[in-house]
């Protein structure tokens with residue numbers, strides 16, 4: 001039996017939020033308050049009890065994880081944290097990690113980020129908040145880099161800190177206030193797209209025209225938030241840089257966007273690297289209509305799902321058996 005259990009839940013997130021490739025992301029939670037995110041429990045044992053397996057996994061998507069524990073990003077998070085302890089001459093506790101894998105892998109819902117945030121935030125809590133939130137966020141980004149090949153914080157920042165997060169040039173993250181009444185109908189098609197593959201279809205250079213158009217859209221989006229102009233914000237949640245290249249991976253996106261607009265959906269875009277799409281509506285009645293259309297026309301009924309979500313303001317949540 002363990003002597004202490006620290007558990008952390010890290011919510012799903014919409015990476016990029018369409019207008020901010022690699023620099024913006026939104027934390028979401030289902031409208032019915034169901035949980036949508038991974039949980040990592042750190043179990044501390046008495047020194048007399050030998051922990052034979054430092055990582056165990058369970059949950060609906062545990063079977064899709066790499067078979068070898070050392071291929072799991074949670075294992076790398078533990079190793080990275082142990083390295084920090086070593087450098088700071090802090091003795092390692094006798095612990096085991098339990099990952100409850102609730103998010104589908106390669107879904108675009110920030111699945112790997114959720115595992116990273118849950119494990120590192122739980123470990124940090126167990127070690128009396130050894131790292132401050134900025135240091136912890138950077139470490140989370142480095143762990144994401146191990147998976148996708150690039151350092152990006154657009155999933156880990158919202159999952160950890162909650163809300164709509166904008167990554168700044170100093171590497172830190174800033175919360176932006178977005179309309180909290182908006183609903184996000186997310187549709188996970190059931191296919192798997194690894195971020196690293198979705199990045200390999202992107203061009204290394206941008207035409208100047210695309211850069212200008214994108215900058216205009218991003219500026220308009222930010223001004224819309226600042227002046228609380230909902231239409232200006234909605235009109236500028238769009239991606240003229242990445243989406244055109246990723247459409248090849250998501251051939252039904254444009255058709256879905258056109259059809260959903262006819263039934264009241266205000267905005268349809270790719271979540272993270274896809275294949276999940278997010279659809280913005282302002283009321284629960286339209287959300288249900290959009291959900292039904294997506295269930296009937298967009299998702300693979302065996303593995304896919306559609307959920308009505310809202311903004312998650314809080315980010316990762318801890319519980320500690322000591323309290």
Ligand SMILES: Nc1ncnc2c1ncn2[C@@H]1O[C@H](COP(=O)(O)OP(=O)(O)OP(=O)(O)O)[C@@H](O)[C@H]1O
Pocket residue numbers: 015065066071072073074104105106107108109110111112113115147148155193194195196271272273274
């Ligand atoms: N704990 C983990 N959770 C999720 N993926 C993991 C984990 N450990 C290792 N992986 C590997 O990471 C890859 C999936 O991560 P990836 O970033 O591509 O998808 P995602 O996090 O679902 O998507 P997105 O970042 O677009 O929202 C897979 O190759 C998977 O095997």
Ligand SMILES: N[C@@H](CCO)C(=O)O
Pocket residue numbers: 015016021022023148152154155195198199272273
């Ligand atoms: N910004 C990332 C999110 C997925 O991890 C991308 O679109 O590649």
